[in-house]
Amino acid sequence: TGSTITRLATVVVNKNLGSLDASDSTVIAGPDTTWDAGLTVTDEYGNAVDSSKVTISGADKVDTTTPGDYDVTYTYTDGTGTEYTKTITVTVVKSKASVDADDKTVTVGDTWSAEDSFVDAADADGNALDFSDVTVEGADDVDTTKAGSYDVTYSYKDSAGNTVSK
Numbered sequence: 001t002g003s004t005i006t007r008l009a010t011v012v013v014n015k016n017l018g019s020l021d022a023s024d025s026t027v028i029a030g031p032d033t034t035w036d037a038g039l040t041v042t043d044e045y046g047n048a049v050d051s052s053k054v055t056i057s058g059a060d061k062v063d064t065t066t067p068g069d070y071d072v073t074y075t076y077t078d079g080t081g082t083e084y085t086k087t088i089t090v091t092v093v094k095s096k097a098s099v100d101a102d103d104k105t106v107t108v109g110d111t112w113s114a115e116d117s118f119v120d121a122a123d124a125d126g127n128a129l130d131f132s133d134v135t136v137e138g139a140d141d142v143d144t145t146k147a148g149s150y151d152v153t154y155s156y157k158d159s160a161g162n163t164v165s166k
Contacts, residue, residue, distance in 0.1 A: 016044045016078070016080060016082060017042060017043075017044060017045055017046030018042055018043055018044045018046075018076075018078040018080075018082055018084060019040070019041065019042045019084060020039075020040075020041045020042075020054070020074055020075075020076045020084035020085070020086050021038075021039070021040050021041075021086060022037035022038060022039045022040075022072075022074050022086050022088045023037055023038045023088060024037075024088045024089045024090070024091070025037055025038075025088065025089075025090045025091070026090075026091040026092075026093060027064060027090065027091070027092055027093070027160070028092075028093055028094075028095050028124045028125070028158070028159065028160040028162075029064060029065055029066060029067050029092045029093065029094055029095060029160060029162075030064070030065065030095060030124070030158065030159075030160025030161040030162045031065060031160070031161040031162070032159075032160055032161030033064035033065070033092070033160045033161070034064065035062065035064065035090050037072065037074070037088050037090075039051055039054065039074060041053070041054055041074075041076050041084070043078050043079060044078045044079050044080050044082065049076060053076060054074050054075065054076045055074070055075040055076070056072065056073070056074055056075075057072070057073045057075075058070065058071050058072040058073055059072045062090050062092070063092070064092055065092075066092060067092050067093055067094045068091075068092055069089050069090070069091050069092075070089065070090045070091075070092065071087055071088070071089055071090075072087070072088050072089075072090060073085060073086070073087040073088075074086050074087075074088075095124045095158050095160055095162045095164075096122055096123075096124060096125060096126035097121075097122060097123055097124050097156060097158040097162055097164045098120075098121060098122045098156075098164055099120075099121045099134060099154045099155060099156050099164050099165060099166050100118075100119040100120050100121070100154075100166055101117045101118050101119055101152070101154045101166050102117050102119055103117070104116060104117045106144055108144065108145060108146070108147055109144065109145065110144055111144060112142060112144050113139070114136040114139035114152060114154075115131050117152065117154075118131050118134065118154060121133065121134050121154070121156050123156075123158055123159070124158035124159050124160050124162070129156065133156060134154050134155065134156050135154070135155045135156065135157075136152060136153070136154055136155075137152070137153045137155070138150065138151050138152040138153055139152050153165055153166070154166050
């Protein structure tokens, strides 16, 4: 008679470790503005996936020079056919940068410095700036020993590349 041999085999089904994550982003409008959604993608084994394997839609519509809300959708399909999708919003806000200065009248022989006319300035987020953060043009042309009118320009370039002046 024959004998029966039994062998027990264990089948382990691992959890799919695929993922796609990106974050909403808020940036200040300007010619130097860029944005990063912090995109991270992993395949079914948990290995990092190159962003070139991710379909991105809407990114070409993001205008970093014009305030508004822009939706960007990321899609990735792993080796098992599982699709991952994430839509983020890129919010572009107007810069709060500003510079203010007052006209001044002095009498011949008085002293005057560019800081005397400076009122205040703010960066792209609206935070106060010091006079030293502002660029001044024309102050060296002011000659308080001669009567006349002199133009002095105060300007500031914010982190987004916007220049404000007065």
